[in-house]
Amino acid sequence: MxxxxxxxxxxxxxxxxxxxxxxxxxxxxxxxxxxxxxxxxxxxxxRKNIRGIDMVVGAKGSPLGLILSAVYQIDSPTGNISRKEARALAQNRLVEQTVELSFGDSYKGRRIVGTTHDYPELYDMELREGSLWSGPFEATIGAQVADEFGLKPGDTFFSAHGTDADAELHDDHPFTVRGIFKPSGTVIDRLLLTDQQSIWDLHPPAPGDTLAEENREITAMLVKFKNKMGILTLPRYVNKETSMQAALPSIEINRxxxxxxxxxxxxxxxxxxxxxxxxxxxxxxxxxxxxxxxxxxxxxxxxxxxxxxxxxxxxxxxxxxxxxxxxxxxxxxxxxxxxxxxxxxxxxxxxxxxxxxxxxxxxxxxxxxxxxxxxxxxxxxxxxxxxxxxxxxxxxx
Amino acid sequence: MLLLSADFGGGCFERETHRAACLLQKLTPEKCPFKGFGLPLTAYHAYLPSALENQPILQTKNLRYSYPNQAEIRFPDLVCDRGAHLLIAGNSGSGKTTLLHLISGLLRVQSGEVRIAGTDLGKMSQGALDKFRGSHIGLVFQQPRFITALTAVDNVTAAQYFGTGKSNKAEAVALLEALGIAEKACKPTGQLSGGERQRLAIARALAAKPAVVMADEPTSALDDENADLVSKLLARQSAEYGAALVIVTHDNRLKAKFKNTVTL
Known part of the structure; x- marks a missing residue:
């Protein structure tokens, strides 16, 4: 007691x-x-996912939508932009690095992103198995996707047009898994990365378009500035002088x-x-x-x-x-x-x-x-x- | 040591007191484990066993009490030896409950003196007085009421805990056994009959093995049969624990049973 x-x-x-x-x-x-x-x-x-990304360039539309789609891959893309125009911007002396992204296709609801090896490098991704893709229709996939669908290097899959799980399949071109990333806690865990060329091959230009190579389109471009001066001048320049839209992830995320x-x-x-x-x-x-x-x-x-x-x-x-x-x-x-x-x-x-x-x-x-x-x-x-x-x-x- | 020698009524106590005083004087103030001389006489108890053991368990002198805006009540001087019985009779309104509360330390002494086992209650701090009451005095009230959230036996162990700092369930059950209510030990107190409740109240009063049990009208709410039983149990159990028994009552049925009677 x-x-x-x-x-x-x-x-x-x-x-x-x-x-x-x-x-x-x-x-x-x-x-x-x-x-x-x-x-x-x-x-x-x-905050983890905007590391190293100072600016995102994409089609005109909602800046928050652009950030959510291009950086976090959770919103629909705002549209496409001309690769030529984007590359011109990449030449600006204030730009240190750019990563081109082409997305809009998916595998069972998980997004396929056509890009360069710079993209996984941006997030310091490491490989758990296999290797990075080395050509069209090869993919290196995030750990979460691999575990969710039991994909291993050497497996093949078909992509679907759009991001819905029951979207129409591009069943003429199978992708081959080349490697799997280690889990990183970043957006890449949920993505399947492939070469840009695979996206273009799956979405051929309209018949009779002779300047196909010239008119290549991408969905968005991630930009890293050389110094803070870029933040002051480049977004304004892009929004005013080009047909593209620039959005700053830090500002949009703060909003x-x-x-x-x-x-x-x-x-x-x-x-x-x-x-x-x-x-x-x-x-x-x-x-x-x-x-x-x-x-x-x-x-x-x-x-x-x-x-x-x-x-x-x-x-x-x-x-x-x-x-x-x-x-x-x-x-x-x-x-x-x-x-x-x-x-x-x-x-x-x-x-x-x-x-x-x-x-x-x-x-x-x-x-x-x-x-x-x-x-x-x-x-x-x-x-x-x-x-x-x-x-x-x-x-x- | 004036205090001590003056307090003890002479005779053979004087020699004891003197011995105790010498004992105490050998302790310098720094070494003295008790802060402030005179106040916590209980504390000296450990050092003065033989001196205090011979003190009457209860002794009052010139005790008076007045409630705000009311006439002062004067009480006759009381003495009750260890293990003895004292019945304080008086009609309603004669201050019986006030007297009981004064001698049990529930009311602070205003004028005069109350000593329990030689300890002057008026000179103790409130906290020390509460502790002293818990370990020396067991109280029985007219209305046997309990901590309703606890079972019968836990009411007894609670009294053990507050009185001694420890509780012993086996002893509590044995106490209930002696009072004939062991089978009700784990019942909520609300399920006990009037007679059982008064017996449980006696068990609670004895739980901390007090030197004196003080009862306020313990039988006046009971019928003849139960009144007889309760007074017998009070006397028997107090004797068993070596506790003195002080009863204040206007119940004439009790007067015949106790020899040592004071009337207010």
């Missing part, structure tokens, strides 16, 4: 009220934990995050309100129970409990609730993240480790227990200030 045990049994005496409070704390915890985890994963996922940020801030506020409500619920129910518990507390004092023991007992009761709510909330949140992580990884390339507990989540435990204990301070003070003798004799009649 000790005061903690009494606190615990006192809680069980009003199970519904305790449950209600615990559920509030649970929801608050779960919400904060999910927001923290998803927010961090999104942030990491997005996207501002939108997310609003949502996250709103949800965070909701979580905070729920948790404070949990605290208020503790405060109110303890204050309400003050009278009916007064006699028992006086009884405990008459048995030899000091005031500090009674005070601690009441605070412990609130802290136990907080701890229970927090633990349940964490279990819920991480179970939710576990179910979410498969989809988030496959569809958006956002890596969530559902069993990773963030430092902030540990602080959250402290914050919730503190909040609960704080809510109990006034009821506890009122309890220990009572006149034991008076309470005992008032109840004798």
């Amino acid at each position: 000790n005061t903690l045990k009494i606190s615990f049994y006192n809680l069980l005496r009003k199970p519904l009220s305790a449950l209600l409070t615990a559920v509030m704390l649970l929801l608050g915890t779960a919400l904060v934990s999910v927001l923290l985890q998803v927010g961090t994963a999104l942030d990491e996922g997005f 996207l995050f501002e939108l997310f940020g609003l949502g996250i801030a709103a949800m965070r506020a909701v979580a905070l309100v729920i948790m404070v409500l949990g605290g208020i619920s503790i405060f109110v129910s303890m204050l309400n129970a003050l009278k009916e518990r007064a006699y028992e507390m006086a009884l405990i004092r008459s048995m030899g409990a000091r005031r500090i023991q009674v005070f601690n007992m009441i605070l412990a009761e609130a802290a136990i609730l907080g701890l229970v709510g927090y633990t349940a909330g964490m279990v819920l949140s991480h179970a939710g993240l576990w179910t979410l992580s498969a989809t988030a990884g496959a569809e958006f390339g956002i890596a969530i480790d559902p069993w990773h507990v963030m430092t902030e989540e540990i602080y959250l435990a402290g914050a919730i227990v503190f909040l609960c204990a704080l809510a109990a301070v006034i009821p506890a003070l009122k309890t220990i200030k009572m006149d034991v003798s008076k309470v005992l004799s008032d109840h004798a009649q």
